[in-house]
Amino acid sequence: MVLVISPTQIRRIIEHWQRSGTAYSDLADAIRIAVIDGRIPLGARIPAERVLSSELEISRNTVTTAYRLLRETGYLESRQGAGSFVTIPPDKSRQARSFSWQAASADGDIDFTTATLSAPEPMLVEATWEAAARLGRHTRTAGYDMVGIPALREALADRMTRQGLPTTPDQIMVTAGAQHAWHLLLQHLSRPHDRILLDSPTYPAVLDSIRALRRRTVPVGMSATGWDVDLLDKAIRQTKPAMAYLMPDFHNPTGAVMPRYIRTAIADAARISGTFLVIDETLRDLSLDDTALPAPMSTYGAPNWAITIGSLSKTCWGGLRLGWLRAAPSVISALVGLRGSTDAGNPIITQLIACMLLEKFDELVSQRTAMLTKNRQGLAEALEKHLPGCSFTMPAGGLSLWVDLGARVSSRLALAAPQHGVQLLAGPRFGGEGTLENRTRLPFVHDPATAEEGVRRIAAALRDITPQPAASMVWGTGVMAS
Ligand SMILES: Cc1ncc(COP(=O)(O)O)c(C=O)c1O
Structure with missing residues (x-):
C-alpha cells in the first residue's frame, strides 16, 4: 500500500x-x-x-x-x-541510509549518526567462550525461542528487582532489541489511527514505527531542562492517547531525568485516561555523575499499567540484538502469538552470552561510564573551541549532547557534512514534521581526539552553508552549560 x-x-x-x-x-x-x-x-x-x-x-x-x-x-x-x-538517486542512498541512523561507512568519515559503542573487549569474547561451553545442553533444541530462556529471564528479573521494581521471570519477554519490543507493544496495544503520545524530541525509530503502523502522534514538547508537567498532564487527559512512549531516565536525545513528581503525575493521568505507558529504560544504567535516579517509572501508579522495555545495545553491544520487555504474563502470551508472524525468536547462543555478561554487569557498566565520562568532556570542550555559538545542557548520563545550533540550519548542515567527512542527523529526525531545525544530536561515543576532529569538520560544513563570513554574527552568543 x-x-x-x-x-x-x-x-x-x-x-x-x-x-x-x-x-x-x-x-x-x-x-x-x-x-x-x-x-x-x-x-x-x-x-x-x-x-x-x-x-x-x-x-x-x-x-x-x-x-x-x-x-x-x-x-x-x-x-x-x-x-x-x-x-x-542510487548515489545518494548511502547518505540517506546514514540519515536514517544506520552506520555510515565511508572510509575516514566520523559518524555522529548513531549513539552506539563498539563491543566491550575482552569481556564480550570471554562471555562468548563461556556461552559456547554451555551451549551443549541446548544443541538438541531448535536453538532459538520466542520468550527467552529461563536463565536469562531470571537474571533480568533479578536485576529489575534489585533496582526497586519487584519482577518475576514470567513477567519478562526477551526480544531482538528494545525497538522490537516497542514495535510488538505498539501492534498489540493500539489500532490504526489511535493516538500515541511521545516527547518531542524523541528517539527517531519510535516515530518511524508509529508512522509505519499508521498511528497518529501526539508530540509534547520538552524544554532545555526537561518535561513540562502541566503540558504532559493536559495532553494525556485531553487527547486520551492509547499509549504513551517515555524515556524518563537519561532521555534520548536530551539526557534529561524525569523527577519523581512528574512520574507520579503522569502515572495518575495515564490511569484516568486509560493510556498504556511504555517506559524505555535502555539508557538507565548509563549514569555518569553518580546521579541517584528516582525509582523505575513502573513503580508509580497501578501495577502492570506501565510496561518497561530495555536492551543490552547501549551498555553492552548492539550486535547482540538483545532486548526485553516487562509486562503482565497475559500480555506476554499475546505478544508471543504476535511475534510468530514476523520472526522465530532469539538465538539461544546470544541469550547465553547475555547471561554471562549480566553476571559481570556492574563491572561492565562502570567501564562504560568511565569511558563515556571522558568522551562527554572531550566533546563538550571541542564544541566550546570550534563551535562557540552553540549551546547545550550537559546531561548527567546517557550517550548524547542535544546541541542548539543557534540557527535553523540543521537539515542543511546534515546535508553538507558528508562532504567534510562527518555524518550527523538533522534535528527534525527527532521530532515531528518541520520542528527542531535549530538542533542536532551529537553522541559522545568517540574518544576526545576523534570527537574534536569531528566537530572541526562540522564547523567547516557550517561555514559552507552560512552566507556571512563571521559565523559568530549569525549565531549570536549561546552559553555553554556545565
Ligand atoms: C532510547 C532508546 N531505545 C531503544 C533503542 C534501540 O535499542 P535496540 O538496539 O535494543 O533496539 C535506542 C537506540 O538508540 C535508544 O536510544
Whole structure:
C-alpha cells in the first residue's frame, strides 16, 4: 500500500522552506532534505502540483518547476494518472541510509549518526567462550525461542528487582532489541489511527514505527531542562492517547531525568485516561555523575499499567540484538502469538552470552561510564573551541549532547557534512514534521581526539552553508552549560 502524504502534512514537514533563493529551488531543497532524512518516507506519494500550490499559497508554476527539478535530480518519479512518488538517486542512498541512523561507512568519515559503542573487549569474547561451553545442553533444541530462556529471564528479573521494581521471570519477554519490543507493544496495544503520545524530541525509530503502523502522534514538547508537567498532564487527559512512549531516565536525545513528581503525575493521568505507558529504560544504567535516579517509572501508579522495555545495545553491544520487555504474563502470551508472524525468536547462543555478561554487569557498566565520562568532556570542550555559538545542557548520563545550533540550519548542515567527512542527523529526525531545525544530536561515543576532529569538520560544513563570513554574527552568543 502506498503511503500518501497529505497537503497539510507536507506543509508541516517542510515548514519554513522559504529561504533567500528562488522559490522553486528552495521548495525542491526542502522536499529533498526531508526525503533524505526520512521525514518523507521513500515511495510515499506527495500532493499533486495544483493541490500543493494552493496549500502553500504559491504559484502553480513554482511547484511545477520544483517537481521538475526533483525529477531531474532523481528524487521524484511521476507516473501518468498515478501521481508523484518520492525516491532517491542510487548515489545518494548511502547518505540517506546514514540519515536514517544506520552506520555510515565511508572510509575516514566520523559518524555522529548513531549513539552506539563498539563491543566491550575482552569481556564480550570471554562471555562468548563461556556461552559456547554451555551451549551443549541446548544443541538438541531448535536453538532459538520466542520468550527467552529461563536463565536469562531470571537474571533480568533479578536485576529489575534489585533496582526497586519487584519482577518475576514470567513477567519478562526477551526480544531482538528494545525497538522490537516497542514495535510488538505498539501492534498489540493500539489500532490504526489511535493516538500515541511521545516527547518531542524523541528517539527517531519510535516515530518511524508509529508512522509505519499508521498511528497518529501526539508530540509534547520538552524544554532545555526537561518535561513540562502541566503540558504532559493536559495532553494525556485531553487527547486520551492509547499509549504513551517515555524515556524518563537519561532521555534520548536530551539526557534529561524525569523527577519523581512528574512520574507520579503522569502515572495518575495515564490511569484516568486509560493510556498504556511504555517506559524505555535502555539508557538507565548509563549514569555518569553518580546521579541517584528516582525509582523505575513502573513503580508509580497501578501495577502492570506501565510496561518497561530495555536492551543490552547501549551498555553492552548492539550486535547482540538483545532486548526485553516487562509486562503482565497475559500480555506476554499475546505478544508471543504476535511475534510468530514476523520472526522465530532469539538465538539461544546470544541469550547465553547475555547471561554471562549480566553476571559481570556492574563491572561492565562502570567501564562504560568511565569511558563515556571522558568522551562527554572531550566533546563538550571541542564544541566550546570550534563551535562557540552553540549551546547545550550537559546531561548527567546517557550517550548524547542535544546541541542548539543557534540557527535553523540543521537539515542543511546534515546535508553538507558528508562532504567534510562527518555524518550527523538533522534535528527534525527527532521530532515531528518541520520542528527542531535549530538542533542536532551529537553522541559522545568517540574518544576526545576523534570527537574534536569531528566537530572541526562540522564547523567547516557550517561555514559552507552560512552566507556571512563571521559565523559568530549569525549565531549570536549561546552559553555553554556545565
Ligand atoms: C532510547 C532508546 N531505545 C531503544 C533503542 C534501540 O535499542 P535496540 O538496539 O535494543 O533496539 C535506542 C537506540 O538508540 C535508544 O536510544
